[in-house]
Amino acid sequence: xxxxxxxxxxxxxxxxxxxxxxxxxxxxxxxxxxxxxxxxxxxxxxxxxxxxxxxxxxxxxxxxxxxxxxxxxxxxxxxxxxxxxxxxxxxxxxxxxxxxxxxxxxxxxxxxxxxxxxxxxxxxxxxxxxxxxxxxxxxxxxxxxxxxxxxxxxxxxxxxxxxxxxxxxxxxxxxxxxxxxxxxxxxxxxxxxxxxxxxxxxxxxxxxxxxxxxxxxxxxxxxxxxxxxxxxxxxxxxxxxxxxxxxxxxxxxxxxxxxxxxxxxxxxxxxxxxxxxxxxxxxxxxxxxxx
Numbered sequence: 001x002x003x004x005x006x007x008x009x010x011x012x013x014x015x016x017x018x019x020x021x022x023x024x025x026x027x028x029x030x031x032x033x034x035x036x037x038x039x040x041x042x043x044x045x046x047x048x049x050x051x052x053x054x055x056x057x058x059x060x061x062x063x064x065x066x067x068x069x070x071x072x073x074x075x076x077x078x079x080x081x082x083x084x085x086x087x088x089x090x091x092x093x094x095x096x097x098x099x100x101x102x103x104x105x106x107x108x109x110x111x112x113x114x115x116x117x118x119x120x121x122x123x124x125x126x127x128x129x130x131x132x133x134x135x136x137x138x139x140x141x142x143x144x145x146x147x148x149x150x151x152x153x154x155x156x157x158x159x160x161x162x163x164x165x166x167x168x169x170x171x172x173x174x175x176x177x178x179x180x181x182x183x184x185x186x187x188x189x190x191x192x193x194x195x196x197x198x199x200x201x202x203x204x205x206x207x208x209x210x211x212x213x214x215x216x217x218x219x220x221x222x223x224x225x226x227x228x229x230x231x232x233x234x235x236x237x238x239x240x241x242x243x244x245x246x247x248x249x250x251x252x253x254x255x256x257x258x259x260x261x262x263x264x265x266x267x268x269x270x271x272x273x274x275x276x277x278x279x280x281x282x283x284x285x286x287x288x289x290x291x
Contacts, residue, residue: 037072040165044074047164050114056102058129058158077160079127086123086272093274098155099128100273104282106159112182112286115175119166123269127160173200183287186280190216203250211248218244 034040041062051057058077066073085099103126110117118125170178177200184192194215198208205211218240245252270277 034165036069037165038067038069040072041067041074043164043167046116047118047161050110050116051106054109056155056157056159057106057161059161059164077127077129077162079129079158079160082123082126082128082159085128095155095157097274097277099157099159100270100277101282102155102159103269103273104277104279106161108283108286112179112283115169117168118161118164119168120163121161123272125161125163127162129158129160131156131158179287182283185219185222186284186287188219190219193219197245197250197252201251203248205248205250207248211244211250214244214248 041064044059044062047059048061051059060074060077063073063075082099082103085096088096107117107121177196181193181196184190184196191212194208194212197203197215198205198211221240244250270279
């Protein structure tokens with residue numbers, strides 16, 4: 001893969017600004033971590049601790065006496081595959097909306113609050129586990145961002161997250177940059193987004209004013225009304241972003257790659273379950289708490 005990235009960058013020099021070689025390097029490191037199951041076991045413990053006050057989200061627990069680098073033994077979790085809800089024709093709007101909210105808030109919490117994010121959070125790695133009515137708990141302050149389904153009660157399900165071998169965390173500089181980029185988008189400040197890109201990247205941009213204007217156009221197109229997945233195709237926005245980055249020779253670093261990954265995850269899950277969810281509004285509580 002490294003040779004392919006080098007070859008593509010050599011044949012198409014403009015791809016340098018997408019940091020293909022860095023992406024391959026990061027991917028290689030993640031794959032190496034995958035062959036040691038004790039790493040995934042530690043990740044499961046960390047996620048469980050991070051979400052211990054969130055009754056709607058749970059993770060399998062490793063059984064440490066039986067776990068070693070070549071074997072992971074964990075608790076068995078029953079549930080319905082999230083994919084079943086994504087493709088379900090007879091939709092239960094209330095449940096689908098709540099699943100979308102919990103899923104989106106989960107990744108936002110991982111990224112902005114915990115700085116410990118699941119690196120492969122697609123519907124195939126999620127189960128929806130029913131909870132008997134008698135066991136539905138009252139919503140606590142810690143759970144307020146995960147919404148309510150009936151009155152003050154939390155949703156009658158657990159979102160079970162699996163396959164936690166790949167995680168990502170940012171250094172202090174990356175955390176600040178990530179928060180500021182999302183905050184700038186929330187404030188509809190495309191010029192600030194452009195400035196952050198320039199400050200936190202290696203670039204050879206000769207026309208910064210033109211780059212800033214392009215970022216303003218991209219952000220304005222996303223948040224002119226609300227960033228609902230029904231109105232905005234995020235992949236199109238990312239395509240515009242990549243085009244601007246390549247054209248103006250701005251090389252994104254790993255922190256911005258994490259931003260892009262988070263947006264893609266939000267789009268995939270949100271669009272499938274409830275395309276009317278406003279991503280920016282959902283992100284604001286996490287952004288403010290991270291400041």
